[in-house]
Amino acid sequence: MPCRTASRGPGRVMAQVAMVMNLDKCIGCHTCSVTCKQTWTNRPGTEYIWFNNVETKPGAGYPHRYEDQARWKGGWTLDRRGRLRLKAGGRLRKLLTLFYNPELPSLDDFYEPWTYDYESLTTAPLSDAFPSARPKSQLTGRDMRPVHGPNWDDDLAGAAAYAATDPDLEGLSEQVRMEFEQVFMFYLPRICEHCLNPSCVASCPSGAMYKREEDGIVLVDQDRCRGWRFCVSGCPYKKVYFNHRTGKAEKCTFCYPRIEAGQPTICSETCVGRLRHLGVLLYDADAVLEAASVRDEKDLYEAQLSVFLDPDEPAVEAAAERDGIPHDWIQAARRSPVHALICRHKVALPLHPEYRTMPMVWYIPPLSPVTDAVHATGYHDDDPDRVFAAIDSLRIPMEYLANLFTAGDTTVVEGVLHKLTAMRAHMRARQLGDPPDQRLLDSVGMSALDVEDLYRRLAVAKYEERYVIPRVHAEGSGALMAQHCALDYPGGVADQAAHDEDQLAAAPPSLPGFAAPGGGSQFRDSDGRVRFNLLGWNGTGPAPGLFGDGSTR
Amino acid sequence: MSAFDLWWWIILPYLALAVFVVGHIWRWRYDQFGWTSRSTQLQERLLLKWGAPLFHYGTFAAIAGHVLGILVPESFTRWLGIPEETYRMFSSIGGTVAALAVIIGVVLLAFRRTTVPRVRATTSPVDWLALVLLAVVIVLGIIPTMGINLLGSGYDYRESVALWFRGLFAASPDVSAIANAPLIYQIHATAAWAILAVWPFTRLVHAWSIPLWYLWRPYVLYRSRVPAHPTEPGTGGRRWRRIGVRY
Numbered sequence: 001m002p003c004r005t006a007s008r009g010p011g012r013v014m015a016q017v018a019m020v021m022n023l024d025k026c027i028g029c030h031t032c033s034v035t036c037k038q039t040w041t042n043r044p045g046t047e048y049i050w051f052n053n054v055e056t057k058p059g060a061g062y063p064h065r066y067e068d069q070a071r072w073k074g075g076w077t078l079d080r081r082g083r084l085r086l087k088a089g090g091r092l093r094k095l096l097t098l099f100y101n102p103e104l105p106s107l108d109d110f111y112e113p114w115t116y117d118y119e120s121l122t123t124a125p126l127s128d129a130f131p132s133a134r135p136k137s138q139l140t141g142r143d144m145r146p147v148h149g150p151n152w153d154d155d156l157a158g159a160a161a162y163a164a165t166d167p168d169l170e171g172l173s174e175q176v177r178m179e180f181e182q183v184f185m186f187y188l189p190r191i192c193e194h195c196l197n198p199s200c201v202a203s204c205p206s207g208a209m210y211k212r213e214e215d216g217i218v219l220v221d222q223d224r225c226r227g228w229r230f231c232v233s234g235c236p237y238k239k240v241y242f243n244h245r246t247g248k249a250e251k252c253t254f255c256y257p258r259i260e261a262g263q264p265t266i267c268s269e270t271c272v273g274r275l276r277h278l279g280v281l282l283y284d285a286d287a288v289l290e291a292a293s294v295r296d297e298k299d300l301y302e303a304q305l306s307v308f309l310d311p312d313e314p315a316v317e318a319a320a321e322r323d324g325i326p327h328d329w330i331q332a333a334r335r336s337p338v339h340a341l342i343c344r345h346k347v348a349l350p351l352h353p354e355y356r357t358m359p360m361v362w363y364i365p366p367l368s369p370v371t372d373a374v375h376a377t378g379y380h381d382d383d384p385d386r387v388f389a390a391i392d393s394l395r396i397p398m399e400y401l402a403n404l405f406t407a408g409d410t411t412v413v414e415g416v417l418h419k420l421t422a423m424r425a426h427m428r429a430r431q432l433g434d435p436p437d438q439r440l441l442d443s444v445g446m447s448a449l450d451v452e453d454l455y456r457r458l459a460v461a462k463y464e465e466r467y468v469i470p471r472v473h474a475e476g477s478g479a480l481m482a483q484h485c486a487l488d489y490p491g492g493v494a495d496q497a498a499h500d501e502d503q504l505a506a507a508p509p510s511l512p513g514f515a516a517p518g519g520g521s522q523f524r525d526s527d528g529r530v531r532f533n534l535l536g537w538n539g540t541g542p543a544p545g546l547f548g549d550g551s552t553r
Numbered sequence: 554m555s556a557f558d559l560w561w562w563i564i565l566p567y568l569a570l571a572v573f574v575v576g577h578i579w580r581w582r583y584d585q586f587g588w589t590s591r592s593t594q595l596q597e598r599l600l601l602k603w604g605a606p607l608f609h610y611g612t613f614a615a616i617a618g619h620v621l622g623i624l625v626p627e628s629f630t631r632w633l634g635i636p637e638e639t640y641r642m643f644s645s646i647g648g649t650v651a652a653l654a655v656i657i658g659v660v661l662l663a664f665r666r667t668t669v670p671r672v673r674a675t676t677s678p679v680d681w682l683a684l685v686l687l688a689v690v691i692v693l694g695i696i697p698t699m700g701i702n703l704l705g706s707g708y709d710y711r712e713s714v715a716l717w718f719r720g721l722f723a724a725s726p727d728v729s730a731i732a733n734a735p736l737i738y739q740i741h742a743t744a745a746w747a748i749l750a751v752w753p754f755t756r757l758v759h760a761w762s763i764p765l766w767y768l769w770r771p772y773v774l775y776r777s778r779v780p781a782h783p784t785e786p787g788t789g790g791r792r793w794r795r796i797g798v799r800y
Binding site: 098099247 | 585586587588589592593595597598602605606673675756759762763766767770772774776777778
């Protein structure tokens with residue numbers, strides 16, 4: 001079923017580069033976090049910042065209990081008249097609390113970053129005792145005791161203390177919580193959601209944050225950021241960070257330089273489980289506000305689906321061309337794996353739609369913990385009826401998953417898990433040469449072709465199928481550049497000084513009395529001969545000894 | 554008028570004003586990235602919760618008081634029919650309230666800045682300079698407000714300091730007015746000029762970025778990639794251009 005029939009014609013069509021993560025395939029290796037950190041946040045002031053982090057669920061998360069919006073007041077809410085309002089209060093309240101933001105998490109809610117005094121290991125004198133490297137705070141350089149970290153409760157470590165504080169467990173009974181901790185665990189990789197209705201952008205008093213028209217990436221203009229830090233508290237996912245060294249906000253950039261070049265984000269590129277899908281979604285920008293304002297939180301998933309447009313529809317294509325979306329972007333939207341998983345198969349779900357930000361990084365809920373639980377009860381998971389029955393009876397993970405992905409509506413999550421189970425059963429039957437079970441397919445409303453398409457996307461999709469990213473159209477910017485500035489700007493083509501920087505290394509120091517007049521230098525090679533170094537030679541003077549002194553010829 | 558008076562009460566203030574203006578233009582054009590409040594709420598929040606609002610709102614009140622007392626001539630309030638006694642009563646009580654807020658705030662903030670290691674680590678040398686000058690100005694501003702005008706016999710700075718100050722902007726400063734004022738007023742004024750001179754080079758520039766536009770701008774902002782792209786390298790992305798040249 002298409003996302004939306006254009007019965008009254010779409011409003012302003014915009015394109016969004018979105019992501020879907022298949023949680024069944026996440027092995028919790030943190031490769032995405034590490035490569036992201038190496039790429040973006042390995043600078044002073046960003047030690048504690050993880051644009052991408054992987055959380056164990058159930059768990060407290062990073063920063064600690066960020067999902068507790070009763071405390072942090074992130075995202076949007078409806079006022080008494082049903083209008084969308086920032087949960088942290090109106091514009092005037094923000095300006096009045098400019099000097100102390102009551103909803104800002106402290107660094108200890110993230111963690112105090114530390115390193116180790118490694119030098120003490122190499123310089124330790126000979127001794128009977130092993131030398132140890134002491135942890136040092138990266139804020140103050142003083143000795144410290146690490147008490148919290150970005151994935152402190154990895155793999156349910158200290159679950160009694162940490163997982164029990166997971167805000168998503170609220171509403172589940174005490175006994176359920178205890179059982180649940182023993183049977184159920186999965187990983188949740190998180191990046192910025194690049195929302196359609198971003199509350200961080202709405203919270204920024206300086207207007208430094210914006211959503212890009214072309215690809216929907218939400219960015220911080222650091223030249224206009226004045227460090228008022230309301231974006232940090234405004235984001236319900238706590239994915240905008242404050243660089244404590246520069247005093248400016250920083251956030252996941254969706255690797256926009258890579259996206260512009262048609263490459264996947266670094267977290268997707270390096271994902272070991274190949275669980276991330278990237279692609280273009282077309283949406284109706286004029287319908288976003290209305291969809292984010294639906295009264296019942298449980299309708300937000302459907303409301304967000306209704307905002308997305310079907311690129312195969314002629315009316316949508318015409319509207320997209322009218323609104324300046326390039327032809328190859330429309331083509332890419334048709335091949336988009338994200339569109340297929342979100343709109344066609346409807347197996348991907350938004351993270352916490354109840355924040356009303358219309359997030360654009362979606363998740364396929366994990367089936368594995370459910371089948372594990374089925375195994376534990378002595379059943380085999382090849383019988384879909386058993387798994388269906390188990391999905392229905394396993395109220396625990398279902399409610400938990402529903403708290404994460406559908407604002408508590410378990411029927412949607414159950415439907416997705418039914419589809420995933422049917423896919424497994426159907427593909428197993430095909431593998432074994434059994435006839436397809438039409439009753440099974442009908443029960444999830446999918447055709448055999450649909451199921452096989454879903455299987456191909458989730459199980460064997462290659463690089464080009466997982467990442468369908470059209471390049472940015474920058475044809476115009478070159479012309480602007482030429483009109484705008486001369487070639488001899490610093491670093492430009494005609495700037496002589498810029499070319500000196502091309503040298504990878506400085507020339508070796510010239511020998512006394514051997515400085516060549518046209519630049520360059522002379523040095524003595526390993527055989528003891530005087531040679532000429534071309535680095536720095538301007539071509540005017542002689543180059544004595546360039547080919548050796550000839551004595552060995 | 555001695556050469557010292559000329560230097561100290563005319564040339565230095567004008568120099569400070571020139572540095573203030575030129576420094577701001579320079580900083581705005583070349584260091585947008587460094588233009589920030591440099592908040593340390595992330596590092597420490599308990600002391601800041603009380604210190605920062607007290608200090609900032611107290612300072613707003615103090616600045617308003619200075620505008621009333623220094624920029625508005627005494628003849629104007631007299632024309633309104635407000636006698637000197639009433640004015641001094643009002644200014645010393647209002648000033649004392651502001652002063653208490655500022656002094657409590659600044660003590661909390663100074664304590665925090667010097668003793669909390671996380672906050673101390675973020676402080677640059679020019680920040681220390683600005684903080685010391687601020688402390689001098691605040692202490693030497695509060696002593697006359699509370700010590701002389703509230704509790705003591707009172708001193709009509711509007712007949713001396715204010716004349717000189719307003720004269721600076723009319724290009725005819727009355728040097729004898731300030732040169733004969735009590736020493737405490739002289740140091741207060743000198744430190745204030747020093748603050749103006751270092752202002753553009755410190756985090757104090759965030760004072761010009763109070764985001765009032767936020768009150769009426771749309772919530773979600775979109776920006777197109779293309780028009781923002783051609784920023785000239787080395788200009789800090791300023792979008793100035795020659796008159797008559799089209800983009």
